[in-house]
Amino acid sequence: MLDVDFVRQHFPCFNDSPTARWAFFENAGGSYAPQSVSSWLYRFFTEYKVQPYGFSDMSIRAGEEMDMAYSRIAEWINAREEEITLGPSTTMNMYVLAQAVRATLAEGDEVIVTNQDHEANIGCWRRFSEAGIKVREWKIDPGNGELDIADLRTLVSDKTRLVCFSLCSNVVGTFNDVRAVSKIARDVGALVVADGVSYAPHKVIDVTELDADFILFSTYKTFGTHLGVLWGDADVLRTLPAQGHYFNAANPRYRMNPTGPLHAEIAALNGVFDYFDSLYHHHFTEKKGGLHERAKKVFKLFAKHETDLANLVLDYLRDNPRVRLIGKDRAGESDRAATISFVTTDRSVVEVAKHLAQKQVAIGCGNFYAVRCIEALGIPSEPGVLRASMVHYNTREEVHRLLQAMNEAV
Ligand SMILES: Cc1ncc(COP(=O)(O)O)c(C=O)c1O
Numbered sequence: 001m002l003d004v005d006f007v008r009q010h011f012p013c014f015n016d017s018p019t020a021r022w023a024f025f026e027n028a029g030g031s032y033a034p035q036s037v038s039s040w041l042y043r044f045f046t047e048y049k050v051q052p053y054g055f056s057d058m059s060i061r062a063g064e065e066m067d068m069a070y071s072r073i074a075e076w077i078n079a080r081e082e083e084i085t086l087g088p089s090t091t092m093n094m095y096v097l098a099q100a101v102r103a104t105l106a107e108g109d110e111v112i113v114t115n116q117d118h119e120a121n122i123g124c125w126r127r128f129s130e131a132g133i134k135v136r137e138w139k140i141d142p143g144n145g146e147l148d149i150a151d152l153r154t155l156v157s158d159k160t161r162l163v164c165f166s167l168c169s170n171v172v173g174t175f176n177d178v179r180a181v182s183k184i185a186r187d188v189g190a191l192v193v194a195d196g197v198s199y200a201p202h203k204v205i206d207v208t209e210l211d212a213d214f215i216l217f218s219t220y221k222t223f224g225t226h227l228g229v230l231w232g233d234a235d236v237l238r239t240l241p242a243q244g245h246y247f248n249a250a251n252p253r254y255r256m257n258p259t260g261p262l263h264a265e266i267a268a269l270n271g272v273f274d275y276f277d278s279l280y281h282h283h284f285t286e287k288k289g290g291l292h293e294r295a296k297k298v299f300k301l302f303a304k305h306e307t308d309l310a311n312l313v314l315d316y317l318r319d320n321p322r323v324r325l326i327g328k329d330r331a332g333e334s335d336r337a338a339t340i341s342f343v344t345t346d347r348s349v350v351e352v353a354k355h356l357a358q359k360q361v362a363i364g365c366g367n368f369y370a371v372r373c374i375e376a377l378g379i380p381s382e383p384g385v386l387r388a389s390m391v392h393y394n395t396r397e398e399v400h401r402l403l404q405a406m407n408e409a410v
Contacts, residue, residue, distance in 0.1 A: 023398035028389035037271030065267035082252035098124035107132030167199035225265035302392035
């Protein structure tokens with residue numbers, strides 16, 4: 001079992017801070033970071049915030065910490081280091097990736113996007129239509145927000161070059177079946193771009209197991225600093241034109257990155273892995289296994305705990321006649337994240353969110369840039385939906401506070 005008290009000791013926001021009074025349920029918008037992340041960031045800023053990879057002690061140290069972060073990120077997701085690009089956000093990384101892919105397509109080619117995704121993995125691909133590329137939409141079920149794999153089969157053809165979808169929607173919360181999507185895409189020779197932003201806080205990405213060509217996620221939602229990770233299969237990356245400065249084309253870190261890296265924020269990601277390791281050593285005695293294996297074991301504890309919390313919330317929402325729940329009404333560890341969206345039928349969602357805030361219960365309210373998904377569900381994207389999103393540091397006691405405040409509000 002996950003020792004949640006031990007977990008929470010790592011986060012200053014739960015201890016010596018005015019924020020400690022809040023029950024926080026907007027983790028899908030951005031998670032808290034443990035002390036270890038702030039410590040790496042503080043040290044970098046106060047001791048060696050200089051141009052890295054030079055000859056001074058400060059510059060060497062700065063470069064070493066960045067290198068260490070690149071290699072730990074790669075290890076975490078079971079990738080090779082040359083497959084990792086770190087940019088400012090997933091939206092920006094996706095946009096850059098789209099520029100690269102676009103150069104390889106021709107008029108008459110087709111790409112598939114969903115209407116379930118965050119706009120980051122839709123808009124940049126939809127723009128391809130300006131170049132005569134056909135964009136097909138894989139549509140959700142308007143009742144429950146789910147994608148049906150059978151529908152994808154009817155959309156692909158020998159013209160399909162790309163299938164873009166999410167490992168987990170930030171509104172619906174279902175873990176989509178990436179292997180099934182990849183199989184269909186591979187059969188017609190198409191590439192697969194998977195948005196992993198709402199997946200990565202809950203499950204360890206294993207790029208060899210998930211079988212996509214590109215997986216992107218945001219580290220500010222995985223307990224770190226505000227960055228985006230673009231993983232691309234090395235062989236596929238090589239087929240795309242470089243997007244960075246021409247003289248960096250052979251440098252895998254900067255090939256797909258037209259911007260300068262955010263040095264301190266990259267170095268501070270080491271704090272995320274220190275945190276995972278601290279949890280590992282607290283819960284497990286076995287010493288062998290690399291970062292990826294250790295993280296998988298820790299995340300297995302997360303999944304069990306999060307599923308338990310999710311089902312407390314789902315049990316309440318499912319039985320409430322004044323609520324329309326989106327997505328699965330029961331969570332299993334491998335089919336649903338603890339990202340739970342719903343609308344209230346008798347009271348505006350904004351009023352409910354405000355009422356909860358008065359009780360120091362923080363819940364999301366809006367469209368979360370999944371505008372197409374929310375509208376396809378027949379819900380106005382303004383003001384959108386309520387979203388209670390939990391991660392491993394949430395507690396049962398917090399959930400009880402949420403449900404009590406919900407009872408009053410609804
Ligand atoms: C599922 C999903 N994809 C993409 C994004 C965009 O990520 P970023 O803010 O790093 O651009 C978000 C952000 O909320 C998201 O939830």
